[in-house]
Amino acid sequence: MPFRSLGLSPKIVQSIHDAGYQTPTPIQRAAIPHIVGGADVIGIAQTGTGKTAAFVLPLLERLASTPSIGRHVPRALILAPTRELAAQIDQAMGQLARNQRVQRVAIFGGVSERPQIEALRRGVDVIIATPGRLLDLMRRHVDLRGIRYAVFDEADRMLDMGFLPQIRQIAAALPKQRQTLLFCATMSKEIEKIAAEFLRSPQIVEIGRRANPADTVTQWLYPVSHSRKTDLLIRILSDRSLTSVLVFSRTKHGADKIARKLNHAGIETAALHSNRSQNQRTAALNAFRNSRVRVLVATDIAARGLDVEGISHVINFDFPPQPEDYVHRIGRTGRAEATGDAISFVTPDDEPSVKLLERMTRKTIERRKLHGFDYSENTRLQHVTPASAFSNSERSRVSTWKPRPSSRRRVRG
Ligand code: AMP
Numbered sequence: 001m002p003f004r005s006l007g008l009s010p011k012i013v014q015s016i017h018d019a020g021y022q023t024p025t026p027i028q029r030a031a032i033p034h035i036v037g038g039a040d041v042i043g044i045a046q047t048g049t050g051k052t053a054a055f056v057l058p059l060l061e062r063l064a065s066t067p068s069i070g071r072h073v074p075r076a077l078i079l080a081p082t083r084e085l086a087a088q089i090d091q092a093m094g095q096l097a098r099n100q101r102v103q104r105v106a107i108f109g110g111v112s113e114r115p116q117i118e119a120l121r122r123g124v125d126v127i128i129a130t131p132g133r134l135l136d137l138m139r140r141h142v143d144l145r146g147i148r149y150a151v152f153d154e155a156d157r158m159l160d161m162g163f164l165p166q167i168r169q170i171a172a173a174l175p176k177q178r179q180t181l182l183f184c185a186t187m188s189k190e191i192e193k194i195a196a197e198f199l200r201s202p203q204i205v206e207i208g209r210r211a212n213p214a215d216t217v218t219q220w221l222y223p224v225s226h227s228r229k230t231d232l233l234i235r236i237l238s239d240r241s242l243t244s245v246l247v248f249s250r251t252k253h254g255a256d257k258i259a260r261k262l263n264h265a266g267i268e269t270a271a272l273h274s275n276r277s278q279n280q281r282t283a284a285l286n287a288f289r290n291s292r293v294r295v296l297v298a299t300d301i302a303a304r305g306l307d308v309e310g311i312s313h314v315i316n317f318d319f320p321p322q323p324e325d326y327v328h329r330i331g332r333t334g335r336a337e338a339t340g341d342a343i344s345f346v347t348p349d350d351e352p353s354v355k356l357l358e359r360m361t362r363k364t365i366e367r368r369k370l371h372g373f374d375y376s377e378n379t380r381l382q383h384v385t386p387a388s389a390f391s392n393s394e395r396s397r398v399s400t401w402k403p404r405p406s407s408r409r410r411v412r413g
Helices: 010-018 026-036 051-065 083-096 114-122 131-138 155-160 164-172 189-198 226-237 252-264 278-289 323-330 348-361 378-383 386-400 405-412
Strands: 041-044 076-079 104-107 126-129 149-152 179-184 203-206 217-223 245-248 269-272 295-298 313-316 340-346
Touching: 010 051, 010 083, 026 041, 026 051, 026 203, 041 051, 051 076, 051 083, 051 149, 051 179, 076 164, 083 104, 083 126, 104 114, 104 131, 114 131, 126 131, 131 164, 149 189, 155 164, 155 179, 155 189, 164 189, 179 189, 226 252, 226 340, 252 269, 252 295, 269 278, 278 295, 313 323, 323 340, 323 348, 340 348
Parallel strands: 041 179, 041 203, 076 126, 076 149, 104 126, 149 179, 217 340, 245 295, 245 313, 269 295, 313 340
Antiparallel strands: none
16 A cells, blocks of 8 residues: 555655655554544554654644644644654654645753744744653743644653653643544553543554564574575574474465475475465464474465464565564564574565665664575576576676786786
């Protein structure tokens, strides 16, 4: 689903593309249409899911379509628990509002009030603030009577930090006629209570999965060419300390092929995908659960909701294009306090997907080489098509080729 089908105008869609976002994340898909439509929304999503843009983008859309009642009157207020988060939201908004004339100010403590007061004097459309400093400035410098849109970001954290009295005071200064959005990582009784106080018939959108892979999972990338993946997998699995391994394949056909090759190499393997009958799937899963096979090769859809205890390793034979799928896949291991390893094969074609994932999770995943494994493709040349054989083998040969002294002399002479 493209961004433009979420109800955003071409100008904003252009800024999104300029920012390098190609497709909306699940929270963006779920929240943006409601917000553009004017509803109050409770968004349950964690950092790293793209939640900032999920409210910033529709907010920019609303600001563009509703005229300001006066040049110096702020129309949107975003409250965040920490300076870092407020600064981050400010930065994201600056990037996404590049094609729009939206004046904004970030208001938080620990720095001089002066530039903040001056910005307010010049006139802003959007205030991004932490509760403490905003309250300080509300005495003399901030007028919230023109606010039409209010966002409480990481509301659960604001409550944990004891900001409830301040938030109440700020909310009391806002006009009743407004659209209110509340974002939190998890829903709780306290959140329900303040939602009932501040929001009107809110739509609840929830993104269940964590975007930041569980800390209990150790992750590695193994750069490898396409044609060497199977041999690398066999080599890795020859280590019997990998006791319970879930291997992900992009396609059903691929899953069958991998399982066949592993079994042929003497590694007991079952396959799980939607082309198999229910009986076959149950049998595969049971064999894996009862440790009769050490390896299960599955596709994303077949593995959805799979809850097998004690999976020691997840191996992405094919790297998933969507970050959510990566997170979902590696979440199959390291469940409930147990630890696990996630290994992902990465071909040059996968690099854009890796970049996207690292950007979304704000983490760089360590790259590894398996010691003693022959990564060269020369032994395989006769099995691949001439075109791919040329591109891969030639590339590596060219990069290591050095002119011999005689040829160098010839060039110079
Ligand atoms: P957040 O969850 O708002 O902290 O966002 C996490 C990271 O994802 C930020 O670095 C954003 O720039 C990035 N991001 C947000 N939405 C998208 C998207 N649709 N495509 C790619 N990156 C995104």
